[in-house]
Amino acid sequence: MEYPTRGRYANAALSPLEDDAMAWLDGFYQLEHLIATRMWAVKICPEASPELRFAALTHDAERFFPGGPSSTPSNGFDDPDYLFAHSTRSANIVEEWLRSRSPAPDEAFIRRVRRLILRHEIGGGWEADFVQAADSLSFLETLDWITVDWVRDDRYTIAQAREKLDFTVERIRPSIAVTAALPLYESAVRALDAAEDCTMDLKRRRELAGSRRYLFGRPIPPTG
Ligand SMILES: [Fe+2]
DSSP states (O other), X not given: OOOOOTTTTTTOOOOHHHHHHHHHTTXXXXXXXXXXXXXXXXXXXXXXXXXXXXXXXXXXXXXXXXXXXXXXXXXXXXXXXXXXXXXXXXXXXXXXXXXXXXXXXXXXXXXXXXXXXXXXTTOOSHHHHXXXXXHHHHHHHHOHHHHHHHHHTTSSOHHHHHHXXXXXXXXXXXXXXXXXXXXXXXXXXXXXXXXXGOOSOXXXXXXXXXXXXXXXXXXXXXXX
């Protein structure tokens, strides 16, 4: 488990629309996860469409806005009631944001992004399978600290948190992504097993994960 370096995602090469979405979601503790999902999507699928990239970048947006289903469910990480509620709420929130823009992106773009966000947990169709795989890779790579946080917070035991890692890796379909996921999974499991000995400042880690300025290496404005 590591802190991200400042500007780790400076070369993400986001479109102006994607950049605006990052400004919209700035401060979200999963901002880093979203950026990394988009980067993984391009890595495992170089021909990824703008819709696939945008869906990857925003798929979990709903968790930034209070009122959604708990992201630490008590009846399993693969509970369809949770997965569908989370995916639908994210798709609705992202669609609303896209439609509120002036000019709004075209209808076909909005509908395709919506479909991919709706399917990001379950896959189905090659594009959705890549979003799901990129989400999994990104979770294992950038949210290893959150499973440790759950244990330290007494929200889950190590075995229960491990189910999230297992679910995340087992659902991946494209073989290129399975290969990439295994070392990330092993490292996330090691971090989780050592949760009780963790010395990382998890509050700080969470802050960095949500800081657009830090993650993209933007200059800090002068104060005073
Ligand atoms: Fe995600």
